[in-house]
Amino acid sequence: MIWLNNVDCPESKFDGNFMAYYEWNDPRLTWNASEFDFANITVPIDKIWFPKLKFQNINTEGENGDLDEELATVHSDGRVWVLKTFYYVGFCNIESKFYPYDRHYCYIQAMSQGTDVHLAQESNKIFVNPSINTFHTKWLVTDTRSEVTNAIPNNETMLDKNSSRLFNAHILSGEIEVVRRYRHGRMIVVFPLYILGLASLAIFMIPIETGER
Numbered sequence: 001m002i003w004l005n006n007v008d009c010p011e012s013k014f015d016g017n018f019m020a021y022y023e024w025n026d027p028r029l030t031w032n033a034s035e036f037d038f039a040n041i042t043v044p045i046d047k048i049w050f051p052k053l054k055f056q057n058i059n060t061e062g063e064n065g066d067l068d069e070e071l072a073t074v075h076s077d078g079r080v081w082v083l084k085t086f087y088y089v090g091f092c093n094i095e096s097k098f099y100p101y102d103r104h105y106c107y108i109q110a111m112s113q114g115t116d117v118h119l120a121q122e123s124n125k126i127f128v129n130p131s132i133n134t135f136h137t138k139w140l141v142t143d144t145r146s147e148v149t150n151a152i153p154n155n156e157t158m159l160d161k162n163s164s165r166l167f168n169a170h171i172l173s174g175e176i177e178v179v180r181r182y183r184h185g186r187m188i189v190v191f192p193l194y195i196l197g198l199a200s201l202a203i204f205m206i207p208i209e210t211g212e213r
Contacts, residue, residue, distance in 0.1 A: 001016060001017075001018055001126060001127065001128045001129060001132070001141070001144075001176070002016070002017040002018060002019050002085065002129050003016055003017045003129065003131075003132060004016045004132050004136060004139055004141060004178065005017070006138075006139075007092055007104055007106065007138075007139055007178055008092075009092075009094050009096060009104070012091060012092050012093070012094050013089055013090065013091055013092055013106075014089070014090055014092045014104075014106040014176075014178070015087065015088065015089040015090075016087075016088060017085065017086075017087055017088075018085070018086055018087075018088050018108075019083060019084065019085045019086075020053070020083075020084045020085075020086070021081075021082075021083055022050075022051065022053070022080075022081070022082040022083075022084065023079065023080065023081050023082075024050075024051060024079075024080055025077075025078045025079055025080070026048065026049060026074075026078050026080055027078050028049075028078075029048060029074050029078050029080065030076060030077060030078040031076050032076070033076035036076075039075065039076050040073055040074060040075045040076065041073075041074050042071050042072070042073055042074075043071070043072055043074060044070075044071060044072075045070045045071065045072045045082060048072060048074070048080070050072065050080075050082070051112050051113065052112065052113040053110055053111070053112045053113075054110060054111050054113075055086070055088060055108070055109070055110045056090075056108075056109040056110065056111075057088055057089055057090070070082050070083075070084055088108060090106055090107055090108050090109075091106070091107050092104050092105065092106040092107070092178075093105045093106075093107075099180070100180055100182070101180065101182060102179075102180050103142070103177060103178065103179040103180070104177075104178050104179075105175055105176070105177055105178075106175070106176045106177075106178060107173070107174065107175055107176070108126070108173075108174040108176065109171065109172065109173050109174070110171070110172045111151060111169060111170070111171050111172070112169065112170050112172070113168070113169045125144070125146060126144040126146050126174045126176065128141045128144060128176075136181075137181065138180065138181055139178045139179065139180060139181065140178065140179045140180075140181060141176060141177070141178055142177050142178070142179050143176075143177040144174065144175065144176050144177070145174070145175045145177075146172065146173065146174035146175070147172075147173055148170050148171070148172050148173075149170065149171050149173070150168075150169075150170055150171075151169035151170060151171050152168065152169060
């Protein structure tokens with residue numbers, strides 16, 4: 001997670017900027033590095049096989065994490081690396097009972113799909129940019145939780161009867177816990193009410209004969 005833009009409590013949603021790191025092995029993209037002057041190359045992702053990853057983005061007009069227009073770094077041993085930055089809008093479970101000391105739980109979900117390969121899930125963690133909690137004036141990201149589940153019950157792969165190819169799919173589900181900064185609540189809610197209270201008391205200091213009460 002690169003940056004948390006906002007948590008919209010009335011709309012029960014959040015939006016932020018994310019970076020997804022993809023890595024897989026393709027034995028068809030190997031060569032002997034000692035015979036060439038390079039150990040890796042950069043190619044358009046649409047020129048090679050790549051896993052399909054769909055984010056459940058409720059922002060239908062925004063990006064959803066597709067890799068179609070990205071560049072991939074291919075290594076001589078068949079490792080493929082891709083970095084994708086994207087904008088994401090997701091659902092939040094809003095708990096405003098203790099406002100302005102409230103905390104909320106926001107969710108991100110994605111599905112990876114592949115054919116003829118097994119997609120290894122080496123890491124399913126959501127890493128948060130530390131600068132969010134340093135510079136964000138309204139929210140703190142206090143915790144993240146995530147898990148990967150097989151989208152095909154009781155089996156890792158499924159045979160596509162139309163093409164006789166093996167199909168597999170996994171679902172990544174993540175939860176992001178955000179807490180409102182106490183200082184923000186004091187400045188936006190408590191402090192203005194305090195000023196209004198003092199101003200109302202000042203009315204009684206105006207002499208009656210002025211007729212200004």
